[in-house]
Amino acid sequence: QVQLQESGPGLVKPSQTLSLTCTVSGGSISSGSYYWSWIRQPAGKGLEWIGRIYTSGSTNYNPSLKSRVTISVDTSKNQFSLKLSSVTAADTAVYYCARDGEIGAFDIWGQGTMVTVSS
Amino acid sequence: QSVLTQPPSASGTPGQRVTISCSGSSSNIGSNTVNWYQQLPGTAPKLLIYSNNQRPSGVPDRFSGSKSGTSASLAISGLQSEDEADYYCAAWDDSLNGPWVFGGGTKLTVL
Numbered sequence: 001q002v003q004l005q006e007s008g009p010g011l012v013k014p015s016q017t018l019s020l021t022c023t024v025s026g027g028s029i030s031s032g033s034y035y036w037s038w039i040r041q042p043a044g045k046g047l048e049w050i051g052r053i054y055t056s057g058s059t060n061y062n063p064s065l066k067s068r069v070t071i072s073v074d075t076s077k078n079q080f081s082l083k084l085s086s087v088t089a090a091d092t093a094v095y096y097c098a099r100d101g102e103i104g105a106f107d108i109w110g111q112g113t114m115v116t117v118s119s
Numbered sequence: 120q121s122v123l124t125q126p127p128s129a130s131g132t133p134g135q136r137v138t139i140s141c142s143g144s145s146s147n148i149g150s151n152t153v154n155w156y157q158q159l160p161g162t163a164p165k166l167l168i169y170s171n172n173q174r175p176s177g178v179p180d181r182f183s184g185s186k187s188g189t190s191a192s193l194a195i196s197g198l199q200s201e202d203e204a205d206y207y208c209a210a211w212d213d214s215l216n217g218p219w220v221f222g223g224g225t226k227l228t229v230l
Contacts, residue, residue: 037219046121047156047164047207051221058220094162100219104211105154105169112163 002027004110006098009116012091012117022097022110029078030055034101036080040093041112046097048093052100053080087117122147123208123222130228136196141208143189147220151211153191155184158205158224167206168193177189194225203229 003035029036036050042097051061053071061069065084065108073080094114098106124142131137141153155168166175168184171191183194191210195202208222 005167046224047221050219052218075168103169103173103175104152105166105209106156106164107166107169109163109165 002099002108004099004108005093006097006110006113008078008096008113008115010114010116012087012115013119014088014117015086016085017041018082018115018117020082020092020095020097020113020115021079022081024078024080029073030075030077030079033102035060036071036073037098037100037106038082039098039106040091041096042090042093049083050082090116090117121223122212122220123210125206125208125225127223128226128228131195131198132230133198133200134200136194137198137227137229138195139193139206139227141191141193141222143191143210145189145221146214147189147210147212148186148191149189150213153184153186154208154209155182155193156209158207160204164207173174189197198229200229203227 003025005023012018035052036049043045051071053073068085070083094112096112097110099108099109101107141163152170157167158164171186174183181197185192205224205226207224214219
């Protein structure tokens, strides 16, 4: 079955760019009518949707983060990626990638990766 | 502050029925379906209910969802100790708040 795995640096300096990749295994990222999303969760807090990409490349972003977020897809590698610029301590969180499925819900999630913003 | 409003906590004893509410507005719950996610301690969220009241394969029928107007509810019957978790509601939002919005989460304690 389809599985998702996040990867990337666990520590990012303030003002720098956070970069994460989600690798899709067990199926093609291009098959079906799916969006691929990024969601984050600060320690002890709730979930925040960051944005998503369709395999055609079309994107939607959370307006509160839109000016700093770029989500891209590499179908040849079966991956999609997140870039968040000008990070601050407030961006410290567990970052999840998830499939935004045909049923209109996040039906598959990665295990999450902790990113700390600190000098 | 989350766009969807949930009580921060709920509790019940084994075998009891508990409900968790989720309140929104006309731009999200009022015009779109609601999903519920269960997050066990230290793990990623898992889809529990989609399209207001549909259960994915493998989710016990002890879990049920409903929606009325701009509010939704998750009910858990025959409460079990392994149900102790955080529960989040989510809905698509047609306004500038963004396509997907979540509730702040409800921590369910099994006494």
